[in-house]
Amino acid sequence: MAVKITDICICCDSCIDECPTNSIVDESENPNGDNIYFVDNETCTECIGNNPNPTCAEACPTEGCIVWDNPKTENKIHGQACED
Numbered sequence: 001m002a003v004k005i006t007d008i009c010i011c012c013d014s015c016i017d018e019c020p021t022n023s024i025v026d027e028s029e030n031p032n033g034d035n036i037y038f039v040d041n042e043t044c045t046e047c048i049g050n051n052p053n054p055t056c057a058e059a060c061p062t063e064g065c066i067v068w069d070n071p072k073t074e075n076k077i078h079g080q081a082c083e084d
């Protein structure tokens, strides 16, 4: 699963500029067509090495909106996509 924005997202824009890897897009670019923000897990690092928790989740005012399943795989720490 990695990092995921769930359907309780209120599109407040608080997370997007906090992401160090520009992995978050707004609802207009959500590839699933959902009216919520979206995390690209190909580029998301889960903030490992920068922050004990995803920075986006700490910035999000909607409790439980951003969920994750750290830790990432070793491969992903080095910038490769996770198989799952």
Ligand code: SF4
Residues within 6 Å of the ligand: 003, 018, 019, 020, 021, 022, 023, 024, 039, 043, 044, 045, 046, 047, 054, 055, 056, 057
């Ligand atoms: S966990 Fe970190 S890298 Fe991933 S989307 Fe959130 S802020 Fe960006």
Ligand code: SF4
Residues within 6 Å of the ligand: 005, 008, 009, 010, 011, 012, 013, 014, 015, 016, 037, 059, 060, 061, 062, 065, 066
């Ligand atoms: S901070 Fe939370 S509620 Fe706001 S846009 Fe990001 S995921 Fe959605």
